[in-house]
Amino acid sequence: MLLEDKVALITGAGRGIGRALALAFAREGAAVAVNDINAASAEAVAREITEAGGRALAAPGSVADRAVVEPMIERTCEAFGRLDILINNAGIVRDRMVFNMEEEEWDAVIATHLRGAFLCTRFASRRMRQQGTGRIINVTSRSGLLGNVGQANYSAAKAGLVGFTLTVAQELNKYGITVNALAPRAETDMTATIPASVRARRDASWAGSSVRRRGTPEEVAPLALFLASDRAAHVNGQIISIGGDKLALWSPPREVAEAFVFGGWSLQNMLELFDSSVGFQLQSLAKKD
Ligand SMILES: NC(=O)c1ccc[n+]([C@@H]2O[C@H](COP(=O)([O-])OP(=O)(O)OC[C@H]3O[C@@H](n4cnc5c(N)ncnc54)[C@H](O)[C@@H]3O)[C@@H](O)[C@H]2O)c1
Structure with a gap:
């Protein structure tokens, strides 16, 4: 198994992509701390893993709250003895045109994605640094790389995660820790909130392009598993997207x-x-x- 004896913390893993990653990581032998702000869904996924013979614990609470994150990482290390992998996946959308966007909608999105990833990375990287090894995957989005109408808050947060990745990858490289940004594309509860007219326009715009379908959460897992494994020690500070049939490497902004x-x-x-x-x-x- 690819991740035998590894320990992973996956945020926002109660449903969608995070849940698919938690199940896939457990199947590859990792012990998984399943975080979600929705406690019942975190517990359900942890139970699903343990009932299938895997190792898991539920780690409920908001990643934007330091009082949740610090003890969550301590508990994970106590329960499983170490922390090898952090996936900053928790996310929300609060879509609205910028001129109508409320400050609360801005703050909630920035706090979940950026403050959440910062807090989890801060405490996880302390442990990984002591271990001399670690893998951090920040889940970003095409919205952050290309912009997307109605998502000023979300694209700012996801672009922020790219900048965060590029810096933290440089900071942690010498401690044997890699940090990469993964931009997924999958049908989930989050994408179900996209209005039907926008979906239809999107699907039409894919005609003749190399993208045929959005893909499933399960199809995101192979890239995350690879990046989290010992096989990807040479992959650091990269922005990589996966969705449906397509895997792509992105350049960081260049002159x-x-x-x-x-x-x-x-x-x-x-x-x-x-x-x-x-x-x-x-x-x-x-x-x-
Ligand atoms: N689905 C896509 O096509 C797509 C595209 C680009 C990026 N993403 C990103 O992938 C990640 C997963 O998205 P998804 O489509 O599975 O969405 P989803 O809404 O199905 O799942 C997100 C999960 O995060 C949890 N969450 C929200 N706020 C949290 C917080 N403060 N603390 C802990 N957990 C929290 C939610 O309860 C939920 O279980 C997100 O970061 C999203 O922005 C998704």
């Missing part, structure tokens, strides 16, 4: 055009030269598969 005025850019230079220099290569906002 695509440059122009120099020696001595610095004046406003006059900018007005005269912008369009004829970097302005030649303005980037499309269109989504690309």
Whole structure:
């Protein structure tokens, strides 16, 4: 088994992608701490694993709450003796156009994804650092990489997770810990909240593209399992998407055009030269598969 003797904490694992990962990780031999803000669903998934002969514990509570996260990681280490894998998967959406978005909707999304991933990583990485090994997977989204109408809060949080991944990957590399961002695509309760008209437009836009279907939560597991395993020690600071039939590696943002005025850019230079220099290569906002 790929993850024999490993211990994984998976957040938001009461349903959807997190649940599919928890079951797959347990099947590959990992002991799994099943976190979810919904205690009943965390307990149900932990029970499902133990009834199938695996090792699991329920770790209910919000990842955005330090009073939950710190003891949750201590309990996981006490119960299973170590912590090898953290998957920052817990997530919510509160979609609304930016001009209608309430501060609470902004704050809730940022807190769940960003503060949650930060807190879990902070406490987990202390343990992994002592062990000299670890795997952290931050679940991001195409919304954070490309933008998506109605998701200013969510795309800001998911883009934030990419920046977080790039930095923490550099910080923890010397301790034998890898940190990668995984952008999944799967039909779940979360995507079921997408209005039918938006889904229809999306499906139509896939015609002729390399994407044929969104895929299932179970189909996200092979990439997460690989990244979490000893086989992926060389994969660090990467952004990788998986959904349905397609696996893709993304580049982090890069300079695509440059122009120099020696001595610095004046406003006059900018007005005269912008369009004829970097302005030649303005980037499309269109989504690309
Ligand atoms: N489904 C997709 O196509 C897709 C695409 C891109 C990114 N994602 C990301 O994948 C992850 C899983 O999404 P999903 O589609 O399975 O959604 P989901 O809504 O089915 O599952 C999310 C889980 O997170 C839990 N959760 C929410 N807030 C929490 C908190 N504060 N603390 C702990 N648990 C919390 C929920 O109770 C739920 O069980 C999310 O981070 C989501 O943003 C999903």
